[in-house]
Amino acid sequence: MMRAGVVGHSGYSGAEVVKLLRRHPRVEPVLVDHRADGAGVPWSPQALVENGIAVVFLATPAEVSIELAPQALQHGVKVIDLSGAFRLRTAENYQRWYGAAHGRADLLAEAAYGLPEFCRERVKGARLVANPGCYPTAANLALKPLVEAGVIDRAAGIVCDAKSGVSGAGKQPTAKTHFSEVTENFSAYSVLHHRHVPEVLLTSALEEGEFSFTAQLLPVHRGILETRPLDAEAVVEIYRRRYAGEPFVRVYGEGAVPNLHAVAYTNYCDLGVKADAASRRVVVVAAIDNLVKGAAGQAIQNMNLVLGFPETEGLE
Amino acid sequence: MMRAGVVGHSGYSGAEVVKLLRRHPRVEPVLVDHRADGAGVPWSPQALVENGIAVVFLATPAEVSIELAPQALQHGVKVIDLSGAFRLRTAENYQRWYGAAHGRADLLAEAAYGLPEFCRERVKGARLVANPGCYPTAANLALKPLVEAGVIDRAAGIVCDAKSGVSGAGKQPTAKTHFSEVTENFSAYSVLHHRHVPEVLLTSALEEGEFSFTAQLLPVHRGILETRPLDAEAVVEIYRRRYAGEPFVRVYGEGAVPNLHAVAYTNYCDLGVKADAASRRVVVVAAIDNLVKGAAGQAIQNMNLVLGFPETEGLE
Amino acid sequence: MMRAGVVGHSGYSGAEVVKLLRRHPRVEPVLVDHRADGAGVPWSPQALVENGIAVVFLATPAEVSIELAPQALQHGVKVIDLSGAFRLRTAENYQRWYGAAHGRADLLAEAAYGLPEFCRERVKGARLVANPGCYPTAANLALKPLVEAGVIDRAAGIVCDAKSGVSGAGKQPTAKTHFSEVTENFSAYSVLHHRHVPEVLLTSALEEGEFSFTAQLLPVHRGILETRPLDAEAVVEIYRRRYAGEPFVRVYGEGAVPNLHAVAYTNYCDLGVKADAASRRVVVVAAIDNLVKGAAGQAIQNMNLVLGFPETEGLE
């Protein structure tokens, strides 16, 4: 068995990484603590090496990941980072969307964006993988094939209306995640200015004015559903061709759309398409579990690629 | 006290009408039963007259409303219909969206569409009021001022992403409304083909290709939240001017958006706007309680107009 | 209009007091801030007097209430305290259940316990009212008539299994109240050692070994339901006689039991009884809204008594 370190294992995403690794046939988790109060191995690059850790998952805030990732890399330990620390390509862009300086422009340039369906080869050889955000995972899987096929009227704009379960907001108790504030409620947030927007622009090669994004908080624990209307045709066929052979993308027949129950606790991204001939408009519905394909499951998928294992191991 | 009959009082909307009337200072409810099994006054036009009923609420399926409304009108009893029976203007349009023939084209032409903020004068003199659907209430209140102001790029299209609580689907138990199917779930339905679409086209004077509508089922009991991105500016100001003096429309300051808790159990429609200078795009968020402003509350508002009472009575 | 101060008005109970006072025909709320950061009147006994405040609601933690109550009383302002600060009668008992010293044994002895159905006369003349806890309100209303009637086999013990909505745990965000921890979950807490136990022992005149209490957290926002099996007969009749004329206690016919929807957003305590002839055992189900009859509504009821107003004003 190989050994993988997990930092931030008490949060929702980190705990899900640990859970998935415990079922993995070739890799076992080692709990690593960045702060003093944990029960795991205290963080130090030496401790990683001494514990035989080949790859480390960082399920930590972006600023912590920026601090820890270089230390691990310097000692030859590969890094799969679940935060937003290395998803953008330049320090300028990071400053704009995260409101903070980024001292390691070299790593921003080096990091492989971990959306295997589109970046598989880069991930395989990477030392540092930036695991995608939950919203962009669903958005890019739905959009990029259509952008590449040239079927979108980009001048008219792409509208993305996304809803996430509460675990996407993290485990830290806040007024926004208090049960009484969430139950029987539904609310939009970060309207038009969500940090996940640039990941979609970069990956699907869109200009800023072409993509309008609204995030919304669902009164459920896990799951993301995104709808977006497009001017396009033959979308199902484009998806079918593009995702033939992809183990974790399922394309529904025309007219059928997925819901959260269809993907909860799995690494699947389900895509459904409904078209209207009169208006030549198409609605695409994408569903993922924000903690699996939107975080920990995709991180395992990337780990399998980095370590040269079959991509689906531990995820079926 | 005047007396108002309520048919369909065991459903969610009808029960809400009864509840609101019980608090009304000038009108009291009389339960009327269309079917044999109820405990109220059995339906007949004579019974309405004998019980001194001046106005009757029909919270019944469309086909039942088409049958009952003419009987009441013929005996001089005014009708406020909560179904879709009289919301469209022609039998052809009704056939297309409801999939059934409509034998009373004369009443379709006569009925006043009961959205007081835009049709107040027609409602005042009406014998027959078609109470709007829940989705179109929020959609038209958000859209019509902007269409009238000419600030929408209609060629680019208007996208409306609407989510309703489960009570909008009615009280009849179905597989779709089973608790286990709804909890921790979220799903889109009637994508692009919902029956409520033509109410928006008619009221906001839009062409079919200009309005794209997706309905979605929220795991909450009541409430509707609709988001729609527009190419526009000065939207808040347009709303402020248009809704000055309106008792049941509240416009938020730029950047603030409503959620369901803000409107639950009230007759308010709350509107919030968030703009993005770069893309010249605007997102409008509208929130109502689907059982109050989206059904029973608006029906009371219409009754007040029809009977010449202050419009807000029994609704504050 | 009289004026009532409300301290702690941003918490769930305090906000509910403000909401109820805004509908009250004779009393209007004044927001008072104990901490520096609020937008209301800053706390000082002088400020209460200058603002013409006749009575002040303390919806604050017990230790804050112990500090503020004497200041108000000293300046002739009556106090209705929603915390546990003055519900027990001696400093020794307070030390045992709340784990802290209580410097004002004189006020413990003076305070009237605000359960109007049993302590109405004492409340009328009181300067300081200790508003009951949510669990004991339901428990005492169900138990005390049966204890008084002598129909309980006290040696066999009374078992009380109580479940509360999340708002009972307060508005402070904690790991226990995070949506993701509560949704689709159910858990027992403070098993056999809940702070509310001594309120039941004192009010219903029970010995400690005779009453077994388990508190449980329901995945709902508001509402309390308590079940307790008893060896008794003719319980419905006892309730009917005891609560004849009580405006806020409703007794169901034998075999029917209340649920949370029946009492949500009201000041009612509903009681239902189911008996089993063979075992001579009786289950009583009591339901209240923990924020209304369990907190703010009962506080208004007590205020009405203290100020000499009709007991039900503002609560119907």
Next chain:
Amino acid sequence: MMRAGVVGHSGYSGAEVVKLLRRHPRVEPVLVDHRADGAGVPWSPQALVENGIAVVFLATPAEVSIELAPQALQHGVKVIDLSGAFRLRTAENYQRWYGAAHGRADLLAEAAYGLPEFCRERVKGARLVANPGCYPTAANLALKPLVEAGVIDRAAGIVCDAKSGVSGAGKQPTAKTHFSEVTENFSAYSVLHHRHVPEVLLTSALEEGEFSFTAQLLPVHRGILETRPLDAEAVVEIYRRRYAGEPFVRVYGEGAVPNLHAVAYTNYCDLGVKADAASRRVVVVAAIDNLVKGAAGQAIQNMNLVLGFPETEGLE
């Protein structure tokens, strides 16, 4: 691979059996349809034999199981029945609790009650296994060791307050399971007269007057939590000894109690104990997933015993 038929595979319990069998290393499911409208193998004893089915799961109503079980047995196919059809031992008792005649008293006498922790040896040799009800599974696992140890004051009575997720009520849409009736609600049902009571009396060897049972409906999808206070000591130690080596019963340290999240989607029954020295009273909290250990998982466990496989296969 062996083949197991599943009748009633579209219900919640039957679907869960199919899901678990699909992961089982030695047995694969065959969908069998009792009614005409399904897509699986139509039911007939011959069809079972021709399809090489060694064992059949009946996730059907009791009256259907009484009809189908004898047909399967006659053709040498073993039966694991998830309904209440064969859980009681005599036709008289069945008549009393299920309100219907039972024409196969011979099979009632023959059936093995499938609670492996107490009936393992009988199950191993059985042709017909009566899979326990969900409530009695948790109740008997918590009670029987204490009854056997003689630590319960049976005269004082055992009180069992049980709460189940909505899936325990089945997939058939009813007014009781409508989302709007369940969300933000909590209700007791079948108070003192639930059909599951005699399973506890029989298995834990109690008299009727000694056991008081209240069932309650939780607003969650799956999970059962039962609390019961007892007069006893050393309960944890009794559990530890009794369940040493049991793969699916976990005993918590004194003072810790389980919640639904701890057992959801697993075959575990978790037991926690909290004692009070003063009153010599003990509260036991038992938690199971009503669809796994309370239905389908336990059915697989019984199948493993019947077929001579390791008891935990397919369940870890």
